[in-house]
Amino acid sequence: MIAFLKHKEEAVSREIIDVQKPAYVKEAELIGFDGIPALHEKAEDIRASQEQFAGYREDGKLLGVISYEKFMHELTICRLVVHPDGFRKGIGRALVQFVIDQNEDAEKIEVVTAEKNSPAVSLYTQAGFVKTKTVKASEGLFLSVFHLYPKRKVEVVHYNEEWARLFREEKDRLKLVLGPEIIDVHHVGSTSIPNMAAKPVIDILIAVKDIAAVNQYDSKMAELGYMPKGENGMIGRRYFQKGGNKRTHHVHIYEGGHPAIERHLVFRDYLTAHPEIANEYASLKKQLAAQYPDNIKPYIQGKNDWIKAAEEKAKRWKKGRNNANGRVVCYNSENEKNGGFTL
Template sequence: MIESLQHKKDNTAREIIAVQQPAYIKEAELIGFDGIPALQEKTKDIQASHEQFAGYRKDGKLIGVISYEKNMHHLTICRLVVHPGGFRKGIGRALLQFVIDQNKDAEKIEVVTAEKNTPAMSLYTQAGFQKAETVEAAEGLLLSVFYLYPKRKVEVVPYNEKWAELFSEEKERLKLVFGPEIIAVHHIGSTSIPNMAAKPIIDILIEVRRIEAVSQYDTQMKAIGYTPKGENGAAGRRYFQKGGNKRTHHLHMYEKGNPAIERHLLLRDYLRAHPAIANEYVNLKKRLAAQHPDSINQYIQGKDDWIKAAEENAKRWKEGGNNADRNVVCYNSENDGNGGLTL
């Protein structure tokens, strides 16, 4: 059984030391290097750590430990140790998967191990990690740096009435950050269209007085969970993501008068006014999500034909010349290069 460990407690810290000491002794023998820093750790060092710990217990006894640190959506595995009595029983793999599953918002997971530690090298490779580089940590000691970039799942869920409430709450947070720079805040994307199934991501469009002023608020945006992405493929825009790999919000910011503002709002209003067309789009999204559950890019590419006709259909509807009822296109910010919406 795997559980989170309260490593600040004396008994738990001693249990962790009792697992990692013999594990690191075996590793030192394997790699021919006895200067592993963790070999010198005492109970007080474990208690003073800022890492998060999890452990594998069998019959109540701790036999495996993993710890990690997390900075925004970048997770670093600090230690993964199994008592020699638990070797080759899948305990290390189970602990690694536990951490991955508990941090679904992680966009990047990093781990470092000795190149001569072949069991660890094999473990990370089989788990999908890619070797990024080799570094020399000490004479005769080479370390391999591995990265894992978890894939985002494509998920289309039924309409949720709480989406409007989530938008309103986030709107107030953003107003506190940007203050008088804001002219207007709009709920856009599929979550803004009643009864439309969507990826559960709140898209927000903010009109500002000066787009050049937005970057000075990046630190405050990070403090409330957003990642600044700059223009991110759309000239004149400032784009932010929240939630990492388990995305919750997209924020698109434009200076007043930018034609993208009208384009996005017009598309939203067009789908609100044409439930039958919106339903066609829902069916397309569900089909693509089922076909490409692990590839957001293929999901997006499957909607290219809609994208080509979107603006023209909405424009004709606005002008009253042709109330187009087919081939509606929706922009999608999941494609970081196209500068669109979560539709």
């Protein structure tokens, strides 16, 4: 059984040392290096640690321990030790998976182990970690750095009326941070369209007076839980994500007048005005989510052609609504030969 450990308690800290010391003795023998810092730790060092600890128990006895630190959505595994009595029972792999499962929002997980520690290298490799570099720690000791980038789960759910309230609440929080720069704030994306099935992520579009001025608010946005992503592939944008791999909010910021603002708003308004087309889009998303439940990239790619075609129809629909000569003009997608307009 695996559970978090209250390592600040004296009895628990001693249990951890009783697992850790023989485990590191074995590792020191394996790699031919007895200068492992944790090998010389005492129970009081464990109690003073700010790491999060979890342990594996069998018949009440602690046989394995893992600890980690987390900043925003990046996690570092600090130690993974298994008592010799627990060798070859899959305890280390189970502890690593426990940490992954308990931190679904993690975008990056890092771990470092001795290059000669072949059991640990094999464990992390089998768990999906990829070696990124080798570091010389001291004479005769080389460390391997491994990274894991967990894939985002793709979940499309039924429309939730709470999404509008969540937008309003987040809008008020963002105004407290970005207030002096804001021109307007809009709810966009699928959660803004009534009755639309969507990934439960609130997309927020903010028009500001000066896009360059937004950079100074990165630290305050981080205090709200947002990870600053800069332009993130879109010139003239500032993009922020909240929730890591278990995403809850996206914030897209553009300077007033940027064409992307109208593109987002027209797409939203077009689907809101055409429920049958919104249903078509929802069906496509559900199909793609079922096809790629653990891989967001092909899910997004699978929507691209549909979205581009819908955006063109939305532009023509808006042009029809804004026809300058005052006639009643509406868009009819079946009347493509006349530009899509029914007069």
